[in-house]
Amino acid sequence: MPNGCADVEVAGISSPESASEGMVTFVSDAKYADKAKSSAACAVIVKKGSVIPEKPCLETDDPYVGYALVAQLFEDVTPLFGAGIHPQAHIDRSASVDSSASVGPGTVVGPNVKIGANSRVGANCVLEPDVSIGESTRIDSGAVIRYGTVIGSRTVIQSGAVIGSDGFGNARDKDGKFIRIPCFGNVVIGDYVDIGACTTVDRGNIEPTIIGNGVKIDNLVQIAHNVTIGDDSAIAAQAGLSGSVRVGKRAIIAGQAGFVGHIDIGDDSFVGAKAGVSKSVEPGAKVTGYPAREFMVMRRIDAACNHLPDLLKEVRALRADVESLKNNG
């Protein structure tokens, strides 16, 4: 709800620090209010009740959410290599590409692939046979979507991501040799999902690997075979989920965290950066550390570790004192 009736034309969105004329900016924290006031910004998104009198303001419950939503309005969604199918794309005859979708040069679209309305596929991607892509989904240059993968709508798969790679499953014979276990499952990805650059999502062994709606995954993340991730969970860069891990809804996993296989990570749980998780995590729980422990427990152990070298000395001194007391007793 705009404050006053300023009739401003907005060219883009910017941070309070670098907002130039014609830009709208936002105040997600009261400490930035002065910066926004003194900036050249033509309008400011503010928290309800925190209007800056000198500027046209948009009041909202959460200015950071407001920033995200307004930023999406200014996003350029023109296909990078032009509308439609680029003449240098390789489209199999049996593929079905919506006329409003775009496919970049060098991209291979295999047999029986389906690409929905307004989806944009970059350059040198591979969509292997029987891949299905919903509407308004973006596949960035160089991504590889392996056979049979199903991707929803308004989803983003970034460059270098590999979806549908084989799971790492091997049986070991009595001589210690590994025998590769082929995978017959696929990968199913929901709507409003983001998958980062060079992230790998393995296909399931028999059942599919499943990524729910609204899941956000950063770069270089490993999702092993038969993992399932509930709606609206987020996974930061370089985290790794072993086979058959089940992540609930709205869970948050920080960067470089790792998980052994076959455990449950509950709804609304939080796993700290670099945590090594070897047991299931209860819904709503917060864990961190290696091995992972409940957040406050880990904090106390980490703090105690700082005293550990002194503690060793003190215990030695105590022993000497006790021996002396015993001898004098």
Next chain:
Amino acid sequence: MPNGCADVEVAGISSPESASEGMVTFVSDAKYADKAKSSAACAVIVKKGSVIPEKPCLETDDPYVGYALVAQLFEDVTPLFGAGIHPQAHIDRSASVDSSASVGPGTVVGPNVKIGANSRVGANCVLEPDVSIGESTRIDSGAVIRYGTVIGSRTVIQSGAVIGSDGFGNARDKDGKFIRIPCFGNVVIGDYVDIGACTTVDRGNIEPTIIGNGVKIDNLVQIAHNVTIGDDSAIAAQAGLSGSVRVGKRAIIAGQAGFVGHIDIGDDSFVGAKAGVSKSVEPGAKVTGYPAREFMVMRRIDAACNHLPDLLKEVRALRADVESLKNNG
């Protein structure tokens, strides 16, 4: 060896949980026997002596190995983009591609490359000059095999993997500037090797980087220059081996483990998930933790850490008691 003389036609292989009619399933753990019995499966792979009377059974020493071997029989090895060289592949005239091999659209096969019988190369791969690929090897879409790499037979290189990247070697001059050290070695990969998606294997500085036969490497693993990996070792996702690490035979390295350079990881050793290994590991040894220690030592330290905050309090209490005893003595 089949139990009884049931004449069943098998359509595929499945887990006990999801086996439908016409599927063979397996019982790798006695606790799944009931599921297999009540499933619609037409046959069951069981441990010798653990026949399920209600089902035609295949007895074997190790049902999980049996599952792997039977699953390989059902694997579809039809080339994803058709037999032979796809018309949209870019093959250098000096390259030699066996007539039974397949090369997908958009794949670049450079000068003097050799591709052996029945090998399958996906779409948009790059095989740089002088690459040699054995028989029945699979190179998945988007993999990059850099110049001079030698790959054996029945090996799989997954999508997004980069084989033969430059090693990370830099000399530092007196001003603190780094001077890149070019690499003259290559990468040599054996037979029955699996290399996961977005895994990187650097070429050697002068000698090659070597990956032995039967080695299984998961996704997003880093293998630095001049690493050598012995036969039948396995490395899980996101582990990283620094330059000149020597891994023995049948070693197992769990996910996200890291290794400093120039150390030996012995035959039949085991390195736990997220371990930070800064010293050589003896053959047969089990290490884990950061910094890595012998497995049971690390377990005891981790268990003791749980008591650390209380220990601090107890030592303070002991000090008070001892001082009191001294004063009253």
Next chain:
Amino acid sequence: MPNGCADVEVAGISSPESASEGMVTFVSDAKYADKAKSSAACAVIVKKGSVIPEKPCLETDDPYVGYALVAQLFEDVTPLFGAGIHPQAHIDRSASVDSSASVGPGTVVGPNVKIGANSRVGANCVLEPDVSIGESTRIDSGAVIRYGTVIGSRTVIQSGAVIGSDGFGNARDKDGKFIRIPCFGNVVIGDYVDIGACTTVDRGNIEPTIIGNGVKIDNLVQIAHNVTIGDDSAIAAQAGLSGSVRVGKRAIIAGQAGFVGHIDIGDDSFVGAKAGVSKSVEPGAKVTGYPAREFMVMRRIDAACNHLPDLLKEVRALRADVESLKNNG
């Protein structure tokens, strides 16, 4: 400065262990002098004053730097797929490729891309619109350079690297749903930079992500949005920098280290392998561990941890002794 006036023709450079006839070798550590002496090498790079009388020697302040510089002389810089633009490259009409540059087959060069003199671009790369590449820069096969990225001269971007991916920014609404924040910044990379295979560098939100001159980055590293890295810093494999981290000049970050967002890593600092860095690091400081602490502090804690299980027992024994003393007092 060569020792004596030997007139030798040199075919290449090699380690003391494997130097054959016609190779120059180097002695970076006195312990290798004997190997160099007994090798077939036709010349040896040695430290000033450490001439090997039996061999023509090149004396230098730092033989390892000498090795790097001589190795660069022997590096083959012939384009892998031939000079100029390969007929199977896809070059947009509005792109400007210097006549001395080379572009490999299958590579896509988008609208308004600029490629400077003597730069070499491999096969199946993507250079999205408005990318600018300086002189004598190398882009290896399969690299993806996203729109608007600016890359300097004499820089190397290895295979599978993704430069300019979207940052991982999401606002969370009151229902716990994430709203993607589009990125309007780009990536700016300096001269003499190396970026490893499958490393990802995210574009900035509004300001650019900046990588200074001479920065060396290994494989599978994550550089998040709005990170800035000062000149001549180095980052080893699988390290991860969260959003808006500022790394100074000549800092060294070891493998698998991780950093929370919005912190400063000072000039000339050192961060150990697998360190989990949650606070800013002072210039010149050395930190390691998880959570990261000053180097010697961490060493002492790690050493003390080895005594922790025994310490627990000793404290229990002390308690028993103290109670006994109290009762007998």
